[in-house]
Amino acid sequence: xxxxxxxxxxLEILEKVLQDQYPAxxxxxxxxxxxxxxxxxxxxxxxxxxxxxxxxxxxLEFDCGCxxxxxxxxxxxxxxxxxxxxxxxxxxxxxLDKPEKEKLAHLNQDxxxxxxxxxxxxxxxxxxxxxxxxxxxxxxxxxxxxxxxISREDAKNKLQKEGLFFSFTPYSPYGLRSExxxxxxxxxxYQNGExxxxxxxxxxxxxxxxxxxxxxxxxxCCGGGGKSMxxxxxxxxxxxxxxxxxxxxxxxxxxxxxxxLGIKNIQVTETLKPTDLFDRFIVDAxxxxxxxxxxxxxxxxxxxxxxxxxxxxxxxxxxxxxxxxLTDKGRIVYMTCSVLPEENEERIEKFLTAHPxxxxxDMQKLWERKLEQTYPFKxxxxxxxSPLTTGTDGFFVCVLQRK
Numbered sequence: 267x268x269x270x271x272x273x274x275x276x277l278e279i280l281e282k283v284l285q286d287q288y289p290a291x292x293x294x295x296x297x298x299x300x301x302x303x304x305x306x307x308x309x310x311x312x313x314x315x316x317x318x319x320x321x322x323x324x325x326l327e328f329d330c331g332c333x334x335x336x337x338x339x340x341x342x343x344x345x346x347x348x349x350x351x352x353x354x355x356x357x358x359x360x361x362l363d364k365p366e367k368e369k370l371a372h373l374n375q376d377x378x379x380x381x382x383x384x385x386x387x388x389x390x391x392x393x394x395x396x397x398x399x400x401x402x403x404x405x406x407x408x409x410x411x412x413x414x415x416i417s418r419e420d421a422k423n424k425l426q427k428e429g430l431f432f433s434f435t436p437y438s439p440y441g442l443r444s445e446x447x448x449x450x451x452x453x454x455x456y457q458n459g460e461x462x463x464x465x466x467x468x469x470x471x472x473x474x475x476x477x478x479x480x481x482x483x484x485x486x487c488c489g490g491g492g493k494s495m496x497x498x499x500x501x502x503x504x505x506x507x508x509x510x511x512x513x514x515x516x517x518x519x520x521x522x523x524x525x526x527l528g529i530k531n532i533q534v535t536e537t538l539k540p541t542d543l544f545d546r547f548i549v550d551a552x553x554x555x556x557x558x559x560x561x562x563x564x565x566x567x568x569x570x571x572x573x574x575x576x577x578x579x580x581x582x583x584x585x586x587x588x589x590x591x592l593t594d595k596g597r598i599v600y601m602t603c604s605v606l607p608e609e610n611e612e613r614i615e616k617f618l619t620a621h622p623x624x625x626x627x628d629m630q631k632l633w634e635r636k637l638e639q640t641y642p643f644k645x646x647x648x649x650x651x652s653p654l655t656t657g658t659d660g661f662f663v664c665v666l667q668r669k
Contacts, residue, residue, distance in 0.1 A: 267308045270358030273339065273351055275312045277359060280319060280335040283564055290320060290564040321404055321563045324385045329373045337369065344370055390566055393606055402653035403660065407560035409448050410465045412440040414499055414527050424455045437656065438469040459527040464492055467651040467661035471601045472496040473636050474663055479505030481545035486510050491520045493550055498529035507532045538591055545596045547588040551581045553602040553609050557660025560653060578608055585617050597627065598666040605660035611648060614664050627665035
């Protein structure tokens with residue numbers, strides 16, 4: 267493809283992404299899937315350019331004074347030769363008109379406000395109140411996987427023989443990490459179920475659930491089942507993991523995923539009876555997803571204050587459900603992939619105020635017993651991972667138990 271045609275493809279994707287209706291990752295995949303004639307190198311160029319523009323969306327909008335896709339692209343390309351980049355060829359980007367040239371000649375030269383500099387909507391930037399964390403969440407994420415029913419040493423060696431190079435994650439004893447984005451669909455170890463994609467923080471969350479085969483366990487907001495799969499492996503297919511999600515369609519791929527990974531101790535349940543009680547009520551709660559912005563930088567622009575309020579309400583209701591379905595000595599394991607206090611520690615504090623019969627489990631003692639390594643945090647009421655502290659996604663874990 268000519269460079270102008272590649273930029274036209276970038277524009278077509280951006281026009282859909284900037285509507286802020288659907289995840290950029292889905293839009294990109296759909297676009298590429300429908301155009302199999304695009305070669306691998308061109309595809310990589312197009313995808314990387316789209317993501318780079320998304321990661322710099324706030325600054326580009328500030329510079330050009332609008333949020334229109336073509337103008338953002340032209341601002342991004344301002345130092346390029348537009349006779350080549352926008353040559354007006356049959357499949358290429360159309361040439362600049364006079365108003366566009368005028369805009370590019372008079373881009374905003376003001377100093378970026380702090381929230382623009384750190385590429386974050388102002389209302390979210392103020393909620394997070396940590397410039398370094400916001401900046402870290404706009405970097406690219408490493409690719410984390412975990413070994414499944416084999417040691418991570420064996421997994422690393424198998425992957426190396428396939429030309430894929432991973433290092434060990436620093437905390438999870440099952441985790442491996444590649445600094446490059448890797449497509450595992452053609453990987454034999456992946457197809458054989460010897461590895462699974464899972465961020466290290468999520469792996470730690472599963473380990474800290476402290477499951478045993480003799481406990482009654484439910485993964486209440488299981489979605490695609492990532493936690494359930496790891497819990498099943500941790501139990502070596504003993505006991506039962508009950509998998510539930512309010513949106514039943516989210517569990518559609520559960521059976522095939524379990525089959526690939528060799529997990530046989532997961533049972534799906536669509537409803538809970540009032541008499542159903544659990545020793546481990548695991549809540550990987552619906553959340554803003556702010557901890558995953560490294561992987562989905564477009565998500566911060568799709569989130570609205572109204573949506574966040576609805577999410578917080580759902581979290582509160584789910585915790586109430588958990589409390590009502592817990593055995594006397596049971597534990598609620600509350601997790602989010604968020605860095606927003608109102609979804610994490612503030613949510614827990616509100617729950618404890620409403621339920622004085624609950625306390626938080628000491629995370630340091632739990633960590634050191636389950637992971638057999640020194641606890642790396644100061645706070646012991648809950649665990650907060652982030653790109654800054656652990657090199658992972660933003661992730662929150664708190665374990666609640668009745669007194």
